[in-house]
Amino acid sequence: MGVSEKPGLLDNRLWAGKAFDGAWSTALSTARDVAEPATGQLFSRVGIASAADMQAAVGRAQQAQAAWAALGPRERAAVFHRAASIFEQHFDELALAIARETGGIVPKGQHEVREAVTLCHLAAALPMQAQGQVLPSTPGRLSIARRVPHGVVGVISPFNFPLILGLRSVAPALALGNAVVLKPDTRTPVSGGFIMARVFEEAGLPKGLLQVLPGDAEAGEALVVDERVPMIAFTGSPVVGRRIGALAGQHLKKVSLELGGANNLIILEDADPDAAASAAAFGAWFHQGQICMAANRILVHESIADAILQRLVGKATHLPVGDGASGQVAMGPMIDAKQLQRFDKVIQDSVAQGAKLEAGGSYDGLCYKPTVLSGVKPGIRSFDEEPFGPVANLVTFRTDDEAVQLANTSQGGLAAAVISPSVGRAMAIGQRLRAGMVHINDQTVNDECTNPFGGPGVGGNGGSVGGPADIDEYTQWQWITVKDAPPAFPF
Incomplete structure (x- = not known):
């Protein structure tokens, strides 16, 4: 059941006090030690973002997004196939790191990495799907409804299954043409953030598209209220989810909340x-x-x-x-x-x-x-x-x-x-x-990545992530009409 540690992808020196912006050059306001729950030993030292750090990250993501959305679908898909391969190549190293940082058993860490491979392959398929519909219209006019990216998607992920519950939003959001600013829980910043950063860095994701900044409530609120971020995806407690939902509503944002409740x-x-x-x-x-x-x-x-x-x-x-x-x-x-x-x-x-x-x-x-x-x-x-x-x-x-x-x-x-x-x-x-x-004839802890995942009431905001829900979540409709020539108008 044990897994031997094979270093190769993860290096604490990369993110000590820094954010990921496609490289590791941006220093954050403060730094914090992360201890292993089981032993109390130092696991990593990471930077902690301030509100200003988060705002700067949003700006970098916004600048990178348009060129990524304009890239051909095969080129975007290829990044995620490479990412899946990198997860597989470093399976043992990543599984053990997740077990150590989250306090989980090794099979739990292995499960997270296996699901990460699947999530990347599913994301790779998204750009290759039909992105809209031809609508009925009057003769002489072509009417099209197409799905377009939101722009910058903010993702706030939890401590319990940090790789899966971060990547299930990060991967489809990126694959569908968005940039992503990810704020992992400060208790699991490597499993919930820097593992993804390293994988996508190695997979050739263009610089700036993925920003990873651990941070406390101040940084999270700055992400939620930033007018340049039209969508927030949050997984966590109902208490925090209600706060994020209220802030997002005030700023007219789309919000995807996956919370909890009674099972x-x-x-x-x-x-x-x-x-x-x-x-x-x-x-x-x-x-x-x-x-x-x-x-x-x-x-x-x-x-x-x-x-x-x-x-x-x-x-x-x-x-x-x-x-x-x-x-x-x-x-x-x-x-x-x-x-x-x-x-x-x-x-x-x-x-x-x-x-x-x-x-x-x-x-x-x-x-x-x-x-x-x-x-x-x-x-x-x-x-x-x-x-x-x-x-x-x-x-x-x-x-x-x-x-x-x-x-x-x-x-x-x-x-x-x-x-x-x-x-x-x-x-x-x-x-x-x-x-x-x-x-x-099963128990309640089930997810296959291909299924819509969500619940009513305090389970979330009535929406779902995963599988067939992802295109609806991470894109929005745009209506386009085309005529051969402008018609004559009575004015």
């Missing part, structure tokens, strides 16, 4: 307990539950609840937690102390409100043990909020209608799942759930 895994009474408990454990605990699709609520029919509880407690007791990059554990640390303390408070409050702690509920350093709560119901914090940590919240129900009612007791969510050998019944339940993605 429900429903286990019917005819489900196999072993298979269902395995799905629930993975959905709740993978990458320490720090996933926007994590199975926040595990709704179990009361007749099978004890069997599921017993199996989950057994798994929680035996799963090893520690340094994910070691290749010896199933779960790594939380991203930082702030995130751990917030999650621990959710657990403590939930127990005080009536939930029963069946396993876990404690931590060593940043490593939080996989946790199981039973007796969870509406009004308990771990039911009402997205915990964003390694907890399996068991909620019991008696009827299908009650399961649907409990699942839909939320402000929305990204994913849901139903487990039962009665596929028709499970699908009927799934179709009633308020979620953007529904999986039958």
Whole structure:
């Protein structure tokens, strides 16, 4: 399971105190150390952008964009095929770096790099697709609706799956003729930013088109309000998403928000307990539950609840937690102390409100043990909020209608799942759930890059990214008409 480190692409000296603007020559206002969550050791030292730094980056991106949009589609596509190849060539090095910086296990880092390869190939296909339609019109006039790039797209990416969740916006936005200014989370600036910068630098992306600047809220707000950036793509918490949505609305920008919410895994009474408990454990605990699709609520029919509880407690007791990059554990640390303390408070409050702690509920350093709560119901914090940590919240129900009612007791969510050998019944339940993605006989953490990804309510702003949604997201319509000669007008 372990991966040997083979340096070659990543070099901390390149970005120490600097932004990426196609090269590594732009110094940022301040610098900050980034530590590995598992060990506390220095992972990298990076520059931190100010509002002025961000504004300068937007200007550089704007200057580079027009020539890129005018480039032939095959030339643009070739950059992404080369990028995919570079990800493959440096697979082990990048997977290990992601595991170390994010606190994930090595297979999680490998997954991010594999998906990056796929995202680049999908992006390469976008310039080669039809870019518009010929519309019906009056005789003698050619009427065309075509898709054109926005110009500069701002991307703000999170810490949990930083490579995938940044690249899924960066790659299609670039491929469709935009320039991109990327602000990765300051806790994962290499995985969420500088890996992409190095890959596209090596792939021959023209200078200036991709700007990468880690930064705090000041830099993010400067990007969101800059009038030269007509679109913002954000992945992160509902609290920050609401702020970005409000600012973007004031400045009449298009905004793509992928947030979070409640994700429900429903286990019917005819489900196999072993298979269902395995799905629930993975959905709740993978990458320490720090996933926007994590199975926040595990709704179990009361007749099978004890069997599921017993199996989950057994798994929680035996799963090893520690340094994910070691290749010896199933779960790594939380991203930082702030995130751990917030999650621990959710657990403590939930127990005080009536939930029963069946396993876990404690931590060593940043490593939080996989946790199981039973007796969870509406009004308990771990039911009402997205915990964003390694907890399996068991909620019991008696009827299908009650399961649907409990699942839909939320402000929305990204994913849901139903487990039962009665596929028709499970699908009927799934179709009633308020979620953007529904999986039958699976858990909630699923994405294939070719699918639209999003959800209602606090899951986002009603839109989707990925697959067939990308052309709609990262371009806009322009109507063009052509006549052989100007007609005569009555004025």
